[in-house]
Structure formats: structure tokens, C-alpha cells
Amino acid sequence: MPVGPYGLEILRAAVTESGLPVEVSVCNPFLESLDHTGLLTEVLDRDRPDLVALSIRNIDNAVVACDTAAGADGRWIDVVDYLAPIAELTATLRAWDPGLPVVTGGAAFTSCPVEVMDRLGLDFGLAGPGEAAFTALLARVVAEGGGRGVRQVVAETLSTLPGGLVRTAGGALGPGLRPRPDVVSRPTTALPRIAPEYVLFAKARGIPTALRSHAGCPLRCSYCVDPLNVGRVDARPARAVAAEAEHYVERYGLTHFHLAAPEVNLPYEGALTEVCEALAGSRHGEVISWHGYFNVRPFSERLMDALIRSRCVRPSFSVDAFDDRMLRGHHKNYRMSDVEDTFGLLLRRRPEWMDVQIGVLFGQPGETAATLENAIRHIRRLADRGVSVGYSCGLRVYPHTPLARTPLDPRHLYRADGPLAPTGAAGPRTLSAADLLTPLVYCEPMPPRELAAHLADRLSDCPGVTFIDEGPVKEARQPDWLRPLNVATVHLAHGRSEPAAEMLRLVLGSGDARAAGMTRRLLQEAAARPPVPVGTGGLRTALA
DSSP states (O other): OOOOOHHHHHHHHHHHHHTOSOOOOOOOHHHHOSOHHHHHHHHHHHHOOSOEEEEOOOSBOOOOOSOSSOOSSOOSOOOOBOHHHHHHHHHHHHHHOTTOOEEEESHHHHHSHHHHHHHHTOSEEEOSOOHHHHHHHHHHHHHHHHHHOHHHHHHHHHTTSTTEEEEETTEEEOSOSSOOGGGSOOOOOSOOOOOHHHHHHHHHHOOOEEEOSEEOOOOOOTTOOHHHHOOSOEEOOHHHHHHHHHHHHHHHOOOEEEEOSSSTTOSOHHHHHHHHHHHHTSTTTTTOEEEEEEOSSSOOHHHHHHHHHTTEEEEEEEEEOSSHHHHHHTTOSOOHHHHHHHHHHHHHHOOTTOOOEEEEEEOOTTOOHHHHHHHHHHHHHHHHTTOEEEEEEOEEOOTTSTTTTSOBOGGGEEETTEESSOTTOOOOBOOOTTGGGSOOEEOOSSOHHHHHHHHHHHTTTOTTEEEOSOOSSOGGGOOTTHHHHHHHHHHHHTTOHHHHHHHHHHHHTTOOHHHHHHHHHHHHHHHHSOSSOOOHHHHHHHHO
């Protein structure tokens, strides 16, 4: 799902607002070309940057199993590793200029910064929200870089900034990986851009537009990296959220949003209620809709009123388990009585257009046949009442999370090539954070695909219950036409009909019905509302 680089655009907006004489170019080599390293070299040759900021949003896609059977491919899990291809980009940067300062940041980097720097051979990093710190870094480079060299200024400045990391002879050092409370975020009146390709992706593929309501999460769920990224919750003013939504509607014609926060109703539902009221009362409140991820508690009648007024079309809840012992194991802040209360309220009051969703996570330490059967009973009951249920099997073990610090039985730990240890191996052990950069999954009482197959069989007669497997286009089984389709979208968005036609011929040459359907929707949207002039009539002729 080619979502836009929202974090980088927030950073660009902050730099623009600072008034610094800095030109910023944003590039996604994996999306803009079939040859990501070749494209990056072209961009470097064209822009001749003084500094590169590398944003890493995820180290993998976190989808454990795409199939409900072991299959013949020999894989035990389907998690797609992103660090390997990112390493190809960092190698390209070093080859272009070994002295070019590359400052790495982003959510995935912040969750395990030293390990990522070691894996990718990087010298500079910036952990945590970067608006204030990165702008301060650029200010120093502008003021002093001409006389002493950009790399030296970057090294000296990062060593003084909150969240800054600089590799020394003894390893990566910094003043601490936690940003100070006063720099969690920086209010900005500048509004993020959306590049033409992401506007076209949103319209042709139905991808919602990110809209930040707050940063950070107060929970400490056992498997989650969000608290590692930003532990302190920092809410934006409700009016600023609504103003950004108005900007997207008026400038880009985008009306459906995803409130980009780990759990939108935390730590207090009052902040979300204010955002809902601001969206509903905005200039385009009648066309705006949104969805977001919710915690089971807090959830009141007043919040339900606000969701309806602001047209929250899909509140999604991670219930994870239906047993108080299991919920405690996940470090959740709610119990089954809260689940009953919240969903009783939702199902009693939801309008016809609201799709209530829950996500269930199977396979945690302590999962048994009895807990599986208990969860199946609850899932059936909720599905019978119209709740959409999605479930996944297995927990990705990420560095520095509570789960990663827990001694785990290696017989229930899986990499792509199989269990970490054979039957009868020694007892539980804890793995290093560096080991956990490579996809590793815990799943009990059986391997992820076997568990998925078992649940699919038990729930096969239950409409509204689905196995979370990435949908019809699986990243772990990426079809040959997917990247050409993405590259074609970029070309179309920028009015480049001939290279778009070349890519779409590759897509249609696959003979895949899904590829043909997505191409048709893409061309229709490009012709109806091209972000820049696009000669789709000539393109259709070329494709014919």
C-alpha cells in the first residue's frame, strides 16, 4: 500500500516555516522506478545534496502469514524484511560520496536506532520527533557549513541535540534516545504537501490520507514499538487538525482520512472529542470522513456522539484476546468487562454507515486450545451482531519491546526457514536486539500457518470474519506487475504519458485480472482528475 511520506512532509513544512535558505527534495526510489539504486544515483547527480535525510518508517511489514497452509514454498512465516533493500540504498549513497552526511530517522529507526545504524553502516541518527531538532541541525549547517565542512558540523551538532546519535570509534553515542518533553513536537502553521502521485494513489486505490491528531502512546503493550518511538502523548490543537483536513479537501480533493495516532482515544477521550467537533464544524464537515485505531477504553456516550457527528466510518479496535489472563499477558489496560461495555455501546448506537472492526492477535505466550476455543466463541458472537473481525497468527518480536525482554521458548520462535530451535531444545532464552532486526515470530501452540489454517476451518461458516493476509495483492508474494503499476502511477501523476504506457504494458502483459482492473481504475481517475495535465487519450491508444 503506497502511503505518502507524511513524516517527511511534516519535516519539510517545519523547515519551510523556519525560513532557512534550504532546498528540500523528497524521493521514494522504490516507488518511482524499477531500479531503486539507479534512480537514487540519478537524483544525487541532479540535486548534488549537501545532506541526505533517510527516513525508515518500518523495518518490515509485520504480516506474519499470508497463507493458511504450509504450502510448498518452504517458508514458515511471510514477514517481508525491509532493511535488506534499504541497505542497497545506503551502499549507493556511500558509493556516490563516502563523505556525504546521511542522517537517519523515522519511526522504525527510533525504536532500535543503534542496531539499525550498525546494520546499515550509518554514522548519524536522530531518534524521536524531528521537527525541532532537524531544523536546528540545518540552521547550524547553514550558518557554519560553508567554512568547516558539512559533515563536521553535522557530527558536532547532533552530539548536542536530544535524540542525536553519532558513531565514534567506540560505537554510536548520543545524549540519550529519548527526546526531552519540550521538543516532543513543534507547532507549525505550515501545512504538509502531498505529491501528485500520492493524490492519484489515494483516488485510484482508495488509500486514506494521513492526518495527525497526536503523537505518542501511554500504553506499554508487550509486542508494540509505539512507546519506543514516542512515549509521551502530545496532542495537536483540534483546530489545527481540522485546518489540515480543510487544506487537503480544498487543494487536493481528498476527503477520507486516517487519524495517524497509535490509539486515537488515548490517553483521554476529551482530546479526540474536540478533534471530532472541529472536523464536523469545519468548512467541509459534510464531506469529510475518517477512521482510526481505538483502545477499548476510555469510550463513553459523549465520544460516541462525537464519532457520529464527525462521520467516523470505521472505528477499529485491537482486542487481541478474550481472556483477562491473556490481556494481562499483552499488558493491556482493559479487561473483558470493558470489552463488553464498549461494544455494547457501539452496537446499540452505531448508524448504518459505521463499520465497527476488531483485530484479534493469536499465538501469544500461554495460548492454548482452551483459549483458542474461548476466543472463537466471542468472535462468533460479535460477528453475529455485525462486527467485522480480522485476526492474525503470531507475534513479531521487535527489539526492545517487553516481549523481546521476556525469555521465550525457542521451539515457538520462527524465522522464514523454520523454528529457531528443534523439539526438545533447551529452555527459554532472550535474544539480542540485533538478532531481532531479522524477522522473528513467536507463535503458540502451533506454527503460524498451521494456526491460521485451524482458525480458518473453525470460522469458515462465519461471515464477517477474515484472516489478515494483506488482501488480494500480497507483498510477500509480490506479483510481477505490482511495481510497474506503482511506477506507472508516478509517471501518470506527473504527466509523463510515454513512460507510463511502457510500464502499463508490462502490467497488462501479465494477463492478471486484478492487474487489468487496477489499471482501468488508474486510467479512469487520471483522466477524470489529473493532478497535472495527462494525455490519457494518447495513452489508451498506445496501450491498445
